[in-house]
Amino acid sequence: MKELLNELLMEDKTLIHVPFGNGFFDIYTSVVVTWIIMAVVIVLVLVLTSNLKVHNISRRQAALESAVIWLRGAVGSMLGEEAAAYTDYIVTVLVFIALSNMVGLFGFTPPTMDLNVTLALSIMSIVLVEAAGIITKGTKGWLKSFAQPMAAIAFMNVLELLIRPLSLCMRLFGNILGATVIMELAKSVVPVLFPAALSLYFDLFDGAIQAYVFCFLTSLYIKEAVE
Amino acid sequence: MNLTAIGAAIAAFTGIGAGIGIGLATSKATDAVARQPEADGKIMKLLLLGCALAEATAIYGFVIAIMIILFS
Numbered sequence: 001m002k003e004l005l006n007e008l009l010m011e012d013k014t015l016i017h018v019p020f021g022n023g024f025f026d027i028y029t030s031v032v033v034t035w036i037i038m039a040v041v042i043v044l045v046l047v048l049t050s051n052l053k054v055h056n057i058s059r060r061q062a063a064l065e066s067a068v069i070w071l072r073g074a075v076g077s078m079l080g081e082e083a084a085a086y087t088d089y090i091v092t093v094l095v096f097i098a099l100s101n102m103v104g105l106f107g108f109t110p111p112t113m114d115l116n117v118t119l120a121l122s123i124m125s126i127v128l129v130e131a132a133g134i135i136t137k138g139t140k141g142w143l144k145s146f147a148q149p150m151a152a153i154a155f156m157n158v159l160e161l162l163i164r165p166l167s168l169c170m171r172l173f174g175n176i177l178g179a180t181v182i183m184e185l186a187k188s189v190v191p192v193l194f195p196a197a198l199s200l201y202f203d204l205f206d207g208a209i210q211a212y213v214f215c216f217l218t219s220l221y222i223k224e225a226v227e
Numbered sequence: 228m229n230l231t232a233i234g235a236a237i238a239a240f241t242g243i244g245a246g247i248g249i250g251l252a253t254s255k256a257t258d259a260v261a262r263q264p265e266a267d268g269k270i271m272k273l274l275l276l277g278c279a280l281a282e283a284t285a286i287y288g289f290v291i292a293i294m295i296i297l298f299s
Binding site for chain 1 (some may be wrong): 275276280282283287289293296297
């Protein structure tokens with residue numbers, strides 16, 4: 001068990017050593033996998049959005065439009081009308097996290113299994129939440145909102161600034177790591193067929209659910225901040 | 228005797244709380260859908276949120292168990 005965990009967590013995560021100054025500038029595997037995901041998404045976007053028309057649309061465009069409208073509608077209903085301007089960011093994060101969680105299907109290590117990636121995502125979320133609060137209420141209103149229900153629990157609200165990103169980051173990281181550990185254990189016990197069925201649950205279903213939960217919580221916080 | 232394994236096992240007890248919490252939430256959600264089938268979209272959303280929050284405790288336990296195994 002300890003060897004497995006060591007292999008998953010403690011191994012050298014560096015993929016590319018770039019000489020930089022006196023030492024090396026290390027690029028982690030998670031960063032490279034993120035680049036691959038970004039490249040795939042960008043190529044998909046360029047291919048799908050080329051040749052868009054207003055009349056006589058192709059089947060590709062119809063499918064694209066219904067997918068975009070569905071995603072925007074799902075996220076927009078979570079955000080509510082007041083925060084609708086943040087829909088596109090949340091949709092982008094949703095697509096990115098869902099693809100990162102499912103990239104294990106193609107034999108890559110999911111980038112979300114690296115604590116640095118999930119930490120960065122959750123810090124982006126909390127900065128956006130607080131910025132949304134400042135933009136809507138102004139700095140004074142934002143500061144006042146810390147003493148909202150009553151002044152006595154202001155320190156709890158300040159503590160939440162730390163707890164929210166921590167729990168967002170740990171939830172995503174722990175889920176993906178747990179799924180990978182269970183998959184590795186299953187592979188060592190029954191190498192044939194059984195891991196494939198398990199991968200259907202852990203890679204596809206759990207990955208999608210975790211991406212949804214991350215975006216759902218972020219939009220809930222934004223909705224709460226702009227109220 | 229190796230006490231680290233016992234420590235990790237105790238950390239895994241957080242799963243009990245998460246299981247009870249998710250079970251309660253799901254049973255109430257089923258009740259609510261049975262009473263008001265037209266509100267199932269809203270109920271589903273709240274159920275997912277509740278499950279995610281309840282499950283987080285189990286995940287914390289898991290992360291702590293891993294830390295105990297690795298850094299002892």
